[in-house]
Amino acid sequence: MADQLQLHSYWRSSAAYRVRIGLNLKGLDYAIVPVHLVRDGGEQHTPGYHALNPQELVPVLQHGERVLRQSLAILEYLDETWAQHPLLPADSRGRARARALAQTVACEIHPINNLRVLQYFENTWNVPQPEREDWVRHWIGQGFAALEEMLADHPGTGRFCVGDIPGVADCCLVPQVYNARRFGVDLAPYPTITRIEAACLALPAFDAARPENQPDAPRV
Numbered sequence: 340m341a342d343q344l345q346l347h348s349y350w351r352s353s354a355a356y357r358v359r360i361g362l363n364l365k366g367l368d369y370a371i372v373p374v375h376l377v378r379d380g381g382e383q384h385t386p387g388y389h390a391l392n393p394q395e396l397v398p399v400l401q402h403g404e405r406v407l408r409q410s411l412a413i414l415e416y417l418d419e420t421w422a423q424h425p426l427l428p429a430d431s432r433g434r435a436r437a438r439a440l441a442q443t444v445a446c447e448i449h450p451i452n453n454l455r456v457l458q459y460f461e462n463t464w465n466v467p468q469p470e471r472e473d474w475v476r477h478w479i480g481q482g483f484a485a486l487e488e489m490l491a492d493h494p495g496t497g498r499f500c501v502g503d504i505p506g507v508a509d510c511c512l513v514p515q516v517y518n519a520r521r522f523g524v525d526l527a528p529y530p531t532i533t534r535i536e537a538a539c540l541a542l543p544a545f546d547a548a549r550p551e552n553q554p555d556a557p558r559v
């Protein structure tokens with residue numbers, strides 16, 4: 340089909356997880372194209388995938404002939420293309436706040452803990468696993484401390500990051516909390532973050548996007 344949506348995704352990629360949530364919130368049909376980030380050195384580094392995304396990162400969204408990269412840009416593309424369930428608030432102040440929260444995760448916390456960063460530590464500098472994992476916990480903790488302050492007691496915070504409708508900030512927050520749990524971050528100091536995460540995961544759109552519910556997740 341000409342305008343079919345195809346998401347190049349990896350079950351445990353938090354950037355792909357953001358887009359899966361956005362697609363589900365909008366109620367859009369899409370096919371998952373799995374890209375295994377680890378097997379055989381990583382399928383993101385194959386010439387075929389490089390042609391789709393010279394950054395060799397997931398996600399990539401194909402919409403018919405269009406190739407879209409960068410999860411936040413993809414979420415905004417979805418919002419501008421399909422009106423149902425807006426992912427950004429209607430007012431400019433709300434949009435600025437939603438983007439600031441989303442970018443705190445996507446631009447500050449996530450990139451320095453990415454697979455390729457950890458692989459560089461391991462393969463180039465021989466940093467042992469406990470130190471690599473400590474690095475991840477440190478930067479998630481610092482980022483979450485800031486996010487918790489930005490969310491707690493803010494009049495713009497509701498059931499979700501911005502008001503009572505889940506949006507782009509929640510699309511970023513929930514996958515980052517998944518990563519935090521994966522690396523054993525103590526979440527007790529972040530009650531607002533975990534409260535919002537629980538509210539999100541109770542919704543089918545978030546539940547269906549969970550890593551363990553993906554077709555390429557390992558079957559246990």
Ligand SMILES: N[C@@H](CCC(=O)N[C@@H](CS)C(=O)NCC(=O)O)C(=O)O
Pocket residue numbers: 351352353354355376381383395396397398408409410411445453454455456
């Ligand atoms: N800023 C990018 C980040 C994408 C990204 O870092 N994806 C990770 C998975 S979460 C990846 O593909 N990593 C592969 C690698 O590090 O080699 C976005 O938001 O789309």
